[in-house]
Amino acid sequence: MLRVAVVGASGYIGGELLRLLLGHPRVTVTVATSGRHAGKRVDGPHPNLRGTTDLTFLDPGRLAAAKDQYDVLFLATPHKETMGRMPEYLSLADQVIDLSGDFRLRDPQVYERHYGVPHTAPELIPGFATGLPEWHRKEIRGSDRISVPGCMATAGVLALRPLSEAGLIHGEVQVDARTGSSGSGVSAGSANLHAERSGAMRIFAPNSHRHQAEITQATGLPVRMTATGVEAVRGVQVLCRVSLTDGADERAVRRAYREAYADEPFVRVVAQKRGLYRLPEPKILSGSNYCDVGFDIDEESRTALVVGALDNLVKGGSGNAVQCLNVRHGWPERLGLEFTGLHPN
Structure with missing residues (x-):
């Protein structure tokens, strides 16, 4: 069994890592750190884990002393730190x-x-593989350092890159991203009190959200992104408005997606003419590692609406990280990630 430690395990992403890794058939979670909860059981801040583990939080300052207890570190730690x-x-x-x-x-x-x-550590950046298996599987297989993309970036990249690679998009891309409150983390502050958040559709990043840079880096497209917080707890949905190149039609767009994702275990193309869930909807993806991508084309204007949806805590974070672990060790990618989501939810 591979021994793993989760650093920063008391937050939402840390809790999802614990949930997935505790159920993984080839992994043992030996260490979970939290400064605020050191010495307390992990099922305190993560009550969904009751009955699944007796693990207690380790103070992060003791991580080095426990280094003989784990082989892999998962870092659910703050940006900039x-x-x-x-x-x-x-x-x-x-x-x-x-x-x-x-x-x-x-x-x-x-x-x-x-x-x-x-x-503060630019010399280390080239050593990290991008943790998005659908487009970086080869690099992940050979890397001991993996950086998992952001949740809205993952949805945007998976939705846009097949069309970019096929040369079906030209000009600037407008990305309208919506995210649930869990994306702000467990210590989000007064802006995410229920009284402030409930019923709101808050545009918290009118321009240049940091995930915009990730989408541009991965697709080569000029991207302008807006991010809005919506009332959902989990879920990300990105609406990408693109201009199509000459000759790009519905058949070409659908073919690009099918060729890119035909053998991918966690990306589904959802673009139907009718039905309640005819385009990607994050609600039915809650708890799962799927990212659904889809599109709707306006033939008259030669534009398309490209949509990506996922659970921000799973495929947008911890699930993607576990999928990378599976790829790195040559295991089936679905190990520990079999949950399909719920309907109704």
């Missing part, structure tokens, strides 16, 4: 899978522009 501690993390485990934003962007200047601080 993770890069400063990355040399330490890399010295503690054979493999590191990072879910922070600090090693997603390849250009340190782009990182500084979108995160507001200089990157």
Whole structure:
């Protein structure tokens, strides 16, 4: 059994990592860290784990002393802080899978522009494989350092890249992203109190959300992105408005998706003419590692609406990380990720 540690395990992403890894048939969770909850049971902040584990939180300061207890580190640690501690993390485990934003962007200047601080470990960036198996499986197989993309970035990249690769898009792409409250994390502050969030559709990033840079990096497309918080707890949905190249029609678009994702276990093409769920809908993906992608074409204007949807805590974070672990070790990619979502939900 592979021994894993989850650093920053008391947050929402950390809790999802624990949920998935505790049910993984080839993994043993040996360490879960939390400064605030050190010494307490993990099923305190994660009550859904009651009866599945007796694990207690380890103080992060004792992680080095426990290094003989794990082989892989999952980092559910804050942006801007993770890069400063990355040399330490890399010295503690054979493999590191990072879910922070600090090693997603390849250009340190782009990182500084979108995160507001200089990157303190730019020399480490090239050593990280992008943790999106659908487009980086080969690199993940050979890498001991993996950086998992952001949730809205994952949905946007999976929705747009097949069309970009096929040369079916030209000009600027407008991305309208919607996300549930869990995307703000467990310590989101007063802006996410129920009294403030309930019933609201808050545009919290009118322009240049940091995931915009990830989508541009992955697709080569000029992207302009807006992000809105909606009343859902889980879920991301991105609506991407694109201009189609000459000759690009519905058949060409559908073919691009089918060729890109025909053998992918966790991407489904959902683009139907009618029906309640004819385009990707995050509600039915809750708890699952699926990303649904779809499209609707306006032949008159030569434009398309491209849609991606996922659970921000699973395929948009922890599930993607576990899928990367499976790829890295040559295991079936569905291991520990078989849950299909719920309907009705």
